[in-house]
Amino acid sequence: MQGWHGLDDVPGDWGRSVITIGVFDGVHQGHQRMVERAVAMAADLGAASVAITFDPHPDEVVRPGTHPPRLSTARHRIELLGALGVDAVCVLPFTLEFSQMSPDEFVQAVLVDRLHAAGVVVGENFRFGHKAAGDIETLRQLGEKYDFVAEGVPLVSNGEAISSSMIRELLASGDVEGAAVALGRPHRVEGVVVRGHQRGRALLGFPTANVESPSFTAIPADGVYAGWLECTQSPSPYEGERWPAAISIGTNPTFEGVERTVEAYALDRDDLDLYGAHVVVDFTARLRDTLKFDSIDALIDQMRHDVDQARRLLTGP
Secondary structure: EEEEOHHHHOOOOOOEEEEEOOOOOOOOHHHHHHHHHHHHHHHHHOOEEEEEEEEEEEEEEEEEOOOOOOOOOOHHHHHHHHOOOOOOEEEEEEEHHOOOOOOHHHHHHHHHHHOOOEEEEEEOOOOEEEEOOOOHHHHHHHHHHHHHHEEEEEOOEEEEEHHHHHHEEEEEEEOHHHHHHEEEEEEEEEEEEEEEHHHHHHHHHOOEEEEOOOOOOOOOOOOEEEEEEEEEEEEEOOOOOOOEEEEEEEEOOOHOOOEEEEEEOOOOOOOOOOOOOOEEEEEEEEEEEEEOOOHHHHHHHHHHHHHHHHHHHHOOO
8 A cells, every 4th residue: 555645745657546535533434434435446447546534634724723532643544544455545734725725626636637536435424625615416516527436425334324523422421332333443542651650550559551642632531441552663572562451541539630641551561661662552341430539548459350350351251
């Protein structure tokens, strides 16, 4: 798979393409259906398949301060789209100037002149161009003008409509299981392990990786979860290793904390030094709400119970 950042990266000899377009935040089950349709159409037409996505999120450019919580980083989005079989992913920088293109200007400059569109596949509710003036019918009309076919795909799975906003709402309520069904995989939070208060190691006996995630990351509701911790990039010997984990999200109310953190304890591992490593945390199940305990001993007893419950869920009895 080829990866392009902006239209200037598109090879000059790139041939006819079937293009699918969207923010693709999360690359959820509905997105997957759309991309798979584009790949199939490309095979039928003897063309290459290209997925176009945008960074930053268009909302942040058009309506600053409204960036929604992000279900996937740009890097993860590219990986997920590539896994669906597209020949190329093009990340278009979304700028104010770009947002002011008319539907016809967008189609001609991006889809026709650079990617030589033979077909375009989008979601049924797709809008494009300045002030979202274009829709699927506009795209079909422009397809007749520029000689490509346009198709709208309902973003559904098992008959249920799926959207990134719906998944954000599930995560905001702590329903990571429901989010996983809609995504087709566990929700992921990634970031760099930074030093915290080190209470887990020095005081509680459960050393945790304090994960500092990028801005706008969609963090599930405060609580304790079972999931997986994986080291994906590090100079340490742990790169590529993955461990079952108990994960805590919140402000540590027992210690009167104010900063919201994501902390993951790799089950039965007190020997890991992950500071500075890039890690991912995949959420499998919610165990309980965040609680404030009357004593440290009561907190430790509950943490032991959480770890046992996470172990049963993730690795069996």
